[in-house]
Amino acid sequence: MPVLRDVVGHEQVKKRLKNALTGRVNHAYLFGGPPGVGKKTAGLAFARALLCQRGKGDACGECDDCTISERGVHPDLHIIRPEGASIKIHQLRAMQDGAAFTAFGTGRQVFLVEQAEKMSLAAANCFLKILEEPPSGVVFILITDDLSGMLPTVMSRCQQYRFGFLSGEEVLQVLANTGTDAGYDDDSARVAATLCGGCPGRALAMLNGSDKRGAMLELLMRVVRERPGSVFAPVEELAERENLAGFINYVILFFRDVLIWQITGSTELVINVDRHSYIVELAGAYAKPEVMDILVTAEKASGRLASNVNQRLVLDSLLFKIAGLGDNDRG
Known part of the structure; x- marks a missing residue:
């Protein structure tokens, strides 16, 4: 205690x-x-x-x-x-x-x-x-x-x-206080401290695997790798509003990293440093204007979801953008 x-x-x-x-x-x-x-x-x-x-x-x-x-x-x-x-x-x-x-x-x-x-x-x-x-x-x-x-x-x-909320440095201090045998490295701790939004409890959940970050990033990569057909596949993982909100948040954070990598070629400002191979893969799959469009669409999707717009409409708009399909390709 x-x-x-x-x-x-x-x-x-x-x-x-x-x-x-x-x-x-x-x-x-x-x-x-x-x-x-x-x-x-x-x-x-x-x-x-x-x-x-x-x-x-x-x-x-x-x-x-x-x-x-x-x-x-x-x-x-x-x-x-x-x-x-x-x-x-x-x-x-x-x-x-x-x-x-x-x-x-x-x-x-x-x-x-x-x-x-x-x-x-x-x-x-x-x-x-x-x-x-x-x-x-x-x-x-x-x-x-x-x-x-x-x-x-x-x-x-x-x-x-x-x-x-705590600062990023304070979250890192909490993580350090959990002990050296917790089973995570410094890079993973830094990622969790950045993504947790000032909540060390959430950071610890990320590190011990009880949060959904890994599953959401794998889902994102599946949508990207199987595009454009993936946009028509059922996405049961996002049936709940909370899961959809989490997915949209990770899309924003991840494509932000992709854009930073495309512009700088450096990981210094990248958040998801433990998923560097994914970032490089996406940076090669999308041009900068496409990444910008996805980020803008994801930000709008987040706002629409918060305004209680129909979840399926919010998800479709984002998936079509990630899949590289325009409005004329939806019918």
């Missing part, structure tokens, strides 16, 4: 949390922001500091409470997660019952609620009643990716902390 001083980025948030630890601790905190930026990491670090016997502004890392919490088995730290699609009312009632018991260690209990926006309405109302009359010596930490999904009355009773 981390300590606050080792949490990468979010300096203003960490400063406020450290001030709370040396001053007055509130009964409820809400950590909101995009997924994968480190909210849960910060929440666990804050919880560890709250349970520390000797720390001032952070966990000391040496006391009995810190030793136990580092192993993830502290009896006064309780983590609530969704059961299936939501956090159920029986989970909140169990939390309410647990909060009534005396703490084992410092006299404080911490309840950390992951994906707090997934509380059912009944669960949220139950939690609201707990916040209105908070038990003594209990601190609640709510983690959410979607503040709009939170009950406003619950939010109003929490101290709110907004987490933003």
Whole structure:
């Protein structure tokens, strides 16, 4: 379990949390922001500091409470997660019952609620009643990716902390902190840090293969290599709007690299350096004006998809451009 001083980025948030630890601790905190930026990491670090016997502004890392919490088995730290699609009312009632018991260690209990926006309405109302009359010596930490999904009355009773995106260098630092045995090289880490949009969680997903980047790039290369016939083939992988949005994003990023390679012949500004052979292949398959047309079409497709235009129309316009077919070739 981390300590606050080792949490990468979010300096203003960490400063406020450290001030709370040396001053007055509130009964409820809400950590909101995009997924994968480190909210849960910060929440666990804050919880560890709250349970520390000797720390001032952070966990000391040496006391009995810190030793136990580092192993993830502290009896006064309780983590609530969704059961299936939501956090159920029986989970909140169990939390309410647990909060009534005396703490084992410092006299404080911490309840950390992951994906707090997934509380059912009944669960949220139950939690609201707990916040209105908070038990003594209990601190609640709510983690959410979607503040709009939170009950406003619950939010109003929490101290709110907004987490933003990290810089590329900060993402690289997070990746480095995962250890040298993680199984990826520096080039792969740099690609992931560039493509993740400031979300180290997403970067780690790319590196461990649980994201869809590889599949989307292979799909793109299949469309390119089998053109023009590929434009008429069914593309089941892009049936979901989220997958189509991801595909369009990778088309933009990849053809950007192709254009840079065509202009400079250098990989210095290339993002997808781990797919250099693909970039060279595409650079030989398309002239610069064609690459520019694909980029413009992909940018328009991204905007149209965000405006809820029919997905098939958005996909067709992009596939026809990649396949080198004009408007007159569609009928």
